[in-house]
Amino acid sequence: MIKTDSRKQTILDTALGLVRNMGFESVSIASLAKEVGMSKSGLFAHFNSKEKMHLMILDHAAQTFSDDVFRKSLKVKRGIPRLKAIVNNWLTWYKEDGGGTCPFIAAAIEYDSRPGPVKDKIQQHTNQLIKSLNKSIDLCIEQKDLSSNCDSKKMTFELYSIIIGHLIYLRTLEFKSASQLFRDAFNDWLNRYKN
Structure with missing residues (x-):
């Protein structure tokens, strides 16, 4: 069983790299x-369909993202230091790990007008990502690093938009100069809401 899990992990890692460089389709x-x-039949046994393969790639991408971006940041002090760690981890995540683009953005664009299980999965994982980012901003407010008058949902929208724009x-x-523009925009965003 461990060998099968390890093989599937390797397959999903490879698939994620392909998605990041070529897109889902x-x-x-x-x-x-x-x-x-x-062989195609050997790989088919792992997924049973292209749609199921895409769903599993999205789940794998979400787990990898969560581990590399949010879980790694838990070692850092709550508040702005942790939020900065999340942002840095996020930038590192899409610069490394095979390069290419963000698999969630690639999927969102490709499946934008195509209802079904893959689009539902994209929405599920993107909503979870935004919820986690919002929670991190709420912790900054609780720690009094950011003003209590802040609207954390609006702040989450702004920060997510800055990251995707980058x-x-x-x-x-x-x-x-994309990275410098991002740093300037992020610092301006942070300073606007600091206590």
């Missing part, structure tokens, strides 16, 4: 089988 049973050196400037537009 480009990742098929055949393309993934070729990438991991398996990704687009960095990856899509290949804007050389």
Whole structure:
């Protein structure tokens, strides 16, 4: 059983790398089988359908993101230090781990007007991500690092938008000063709400 779990983990890691560089629709049973050196029928046994494969890739991406971004930040003091750690971990996450783009953004764009289980899964994981970010901002308010007059939902929207904007400037537009622009925008955002 451990060998099977390890093999599936390797397959999902490879699939996530492909999604980040080619998008979801480009990742098929055949393309993934070729990438991991398996037969199509052997790989099909792990997923049973392309849709189920995409759902499992999204679950894997969400777990990886949660571990690398939010769980790692728990070692840091609550409040602004932890929020900064989350943001830094987030930027590192989409710069590393195979490069490419954010799998959630890729999926959101590809499945935007296509109702069904994959879009439902994208919404589920994106809502969880936003909820976790909102909780981190609420902790900053509780710690009195940020003003108690702050609207944490609005702040979450703003911060999420800054992070996603950075990704687009960095990856899509290949804007050389994207990271500096992000740092300036993040610091302005933080200073606007500091106590």
